[in-house]
Amino acid sequence: MQETIYDFWRMVWHESTASIIMVTNLVEVGRGLSLSEMPSRHRVSLLAIVWWEGTSSVFLTPADSCTPGRKGKVTFTRISVMNCKLGSEAILPMRVCSAELCLWDFGERTVEQVKTLGPRGGWYLLTTGTTWGSLPLSQLPARGALRAEYTLDAGMRMCARKRGTGSWDHQLITRYDHQAPLPPAVEEQWPAALRSKVKCCKYWPDDTEIYKDIKVTLIETELLAEYVIRTFAVEKQFSFPALGSLAASGYVAPSWLLIVYFPLFSPPGCADGRQRGVHEIREIRQFHFTGWPDHGVPYHATGLLGFVRQVKSKSPPSAGPLVVHCSAGAGRTGCFIVIDIMLDMAEREGVVDIYNCVRELRSRRVNMVQTEEQYVFIHDAILEACLCGDTSVPASQVRSLYYDMNKLDPQTNSSQIKEEFRTLNMVTPTLRVEDCSIALLPRNHEKNRCMDVLPPDRCLPFLITIDGESSNYINAALMDSYKQPSAFIVTQHPLPNTVKDFWRLVLDYHCTSVVMLNDVDPAQLCPQYWPENGVHRHGPIQVEFVSADLEEDIISRIFRIYNAARPQDGYRMVQQFQFLGWPMYRDTPVSKRSFLKLIRQVDKWQEEYNGGEGRTVVHCLNGGGRSGTFCAISIVCEMLRHQRTVDVFHAVKTLRNNKPNMVDLLDQYKFCYEVALEYLNSG
Structure with missing residues (x-):
């Protein structure tokens, strides 16, 4: 939250943290919405999704009769819908799925009067793939309108992925699970379905920002396919009262720290708990994993395992605990911490104990590793890590290692590189x-x-x-x-x-x-x-x-x-x-x-x-x-x-x-x- 940014950086400073782990995106799509990102400068095709049993014809009112603004123009008059049932695929003839359309201003839209067709009555959704917040809404969605992927000649199966987040860069129609509402209910229900949810405020600057007595300057940003590494210079003018009591009482900081956990103890080198007028600059890295989808877990653990290893390699062992956060500090945060602990345990002891690790985390904070899907994902990640190991090689060692990898074992008539490929x-x-x-x-x-x-x-x-x-x-x-x-x-x-x-x-x-x-x-x-x-x-x-x-x-x-x-x-x-x-x-x-x-x-x-x-x-x-x-x-x-x-x-x-x-x-x-x-x- 915006009002806790200073508290966050104050915690990072007091814990002598050198690494911040972020396992969420700033904005993610709510469960009622699939964010759509269409390529710019493009002809957009329209799509109608209906709830209907049996074969019928659906007549749609052109969108250009709606409220003025950035309006759309629909050029077709009829869509034939064949065997379209709730939760099934709608087969739409391609010849009618074409129109030139601009975006409407979301706040200025109105709902067209919808014709009632057939014995059950029908509410119809007419929409396009646009970015969230601007949607041509000319008609009411169907009862349980299909969550569908846009296709030109047929409707639709759902996939979602966007660069750096969890959505594809092609057109989507959202799932909408409300029972068929009456027209007056539209104003309350559509905004809730269309809004993305802010999961975390941007607590770092693009250049320099001062949060009370803490100055944060962005030094470098390294963009990778599944994560971002940001390096900050953080400086503070000390003027603290005595805070040595916790350290004197034997307090030991954990190897990781949730953002909601805020013990205070004296900064390093401060025996009596006081620092007066000391000007210090620290380098702090933020590791932002962007490959976690908006819902569920990553399809595979390869990217997250590489991310965990990157964090380990770039985090000074003498620094304070890692600060780990997602949006709630529970599900994804717990996944990262468990994987981190289990990788260390596997290397040190040759065994893992995921169940008791999660139990211990949950005894300290509720809902750590929040879902069964996350729990299964942890097992998959640890299995992959144990089977594959750390396969990265410093550039200076590649030649000698490759030579050794190609040596044949006379007993097995195999080589290390053959075994590596077999594992792959x-x-x-x-x-x-x-x-x-x-x-x-x-x-x-x-x-x-x-x-x-x-x-x-x-x-x-x-x-x-x-x-x-x-x-x-x-x-x-x-x-x-x-x-x-x-x-x-x-x-x-x-x-x-x-x-x-x-x-x-x-x-x-x-x-x-x-x-x-x-x-x-x-x-x-x-x-x-x-x-x-x-x-x-x-x-x-x-x-x-x-x-x-x-x-x-x-x-x-x-x-x-x-x-x-x-x-x-x-x-x-x-x-x-x-x-x-x-x-x-x-x-x-x-x-x-x-x-x-x-x-x-x-x-x-x-x-x-x-x-x-x-x-x-x-x-x-x-x-x-x-x-x-x-x-x-x-x-x-x-x-x-x-x-x-x-x-x-x-x-x-x-x-x-x-x-x-x-x-x-x-x-x-x-x-x-x-x-x-x-x-x-x-x-």
Whole structure:
């Protein structure tokens, strides 16, 4: 809370804390809302979700007759709804799902009169994907309107993830569980459903802030894919009365401290409990884990385990206790503390005791580890940590370690690197049929090159640009880099019938680089999907050739792409990097040096053209081993640049959490280490 910020920093100072652990986001979506983040400058399609049994036709009043403001304009008149029951999927014909729409001011909206249709009566929700707080609300939601994911040609399954938080960056419709309300109830119910909840106030400055006698200055911010590290200089002018009684009575600070726990004892070096007129500056780091979703637990523990290890490595052992907080200081806070304690216990004693650890925490604070889901997640995290161990290697030790890892044990005829790869395969999640339900829909079968290489629903980049009768599915998956969430989009080489979907993907997700790791081969349905000169049109997307350059094993081509249906959006420059040094008959590239050069050229283009913010599309024949190898090596090179460490296991495990076939061969796994060594040799 705003009024307790000073108390927070005062506690941090008195406890001589050097590290603050934050396991929440400032704002999270309430359970009645799914935050929607649509790409800017985009045609937004409308969607109607209804509660209805049987086949019927739904007539909707155009939104342009509503209250003036930033109004929308609806161009269709009817939506046919087939077999749409509460909690089921609504099948909506795509031809009617198109309209140009601007946002309304939320505070100025009114509710249209709703027609009653059928014997049960029907209340209908007409909405679009917009950011929270501005929603075109022209009609009342259905009784239990479906929590659904926006699709162009069908409704809808739910997935949610936003960069750095818990929501996707494509359109969503929220779940709304109230019984069908009467029109007067709308004013009370919609605001509650639409608001995000402030979970924690921003208690740190962007530059410098003074909280009474404590001055806090932000020195550095390090943004990573799943967490942020902020470094502060904190200074205070001491003028305290005697506070030595607690220390004199034998008080010992715990190794961690909740933000609600506020014992006071004298600062270090203060034998009599007094400090008068002392000016001191301390460096304090805040470790902010952003990868925890708004609800539930992370899909996998890999990111949180890396976060815990980062905290341990950067927290001085001589400093005071860690300050750990989420929003309530209970569920997520308890998870972090238990995992931290159990990792130490496993290393020190070779055993863990999660049950009694949670019991002990709950004896000191209620609801520590709040849900069964969190309790199970702790077990999963500790299991993964014990099976995998700490696989990071300082840059100075990589060469000698890799040499030792390749030594064969004459008794087992195995090596350490083989065992590491076997462990990686063992802890790689297996995708279930229900995980890939969208890719397995009958209408999407012809868009998949291999039915055993499918993207999970939670990682899909849904296409947004409207293109006739085409759906919004593409066989692709979003992947994190070391520093940027969803930095890579891994996909298959476009099929003849998915070339236009490929370019829709590039445009919709602001991609500035395309990396091609296979050959054009019409016999394998791998067509040339780009123009050698002039302009190719793929649906509404225009792809214009600009230039090409050949340098050793890399052909780089620059294209100008834009949506011909929306010329006001301008164009985007995209560079394609076709790597020639990986023949189809080889498991790994011919040259480590050439592959490292490819990585560096892509990084340079990304940084120069878009400040490193654009995404990179990576494709091979099936969007598997080769694409994963590129992404893994790119992550490892980022690690070396920023941390001077190598963790190939962690890089590949992170990719496989989203797509299990990433880096699927032992030789490719070894190649990641070898390119890391090449990177170190090249300076």
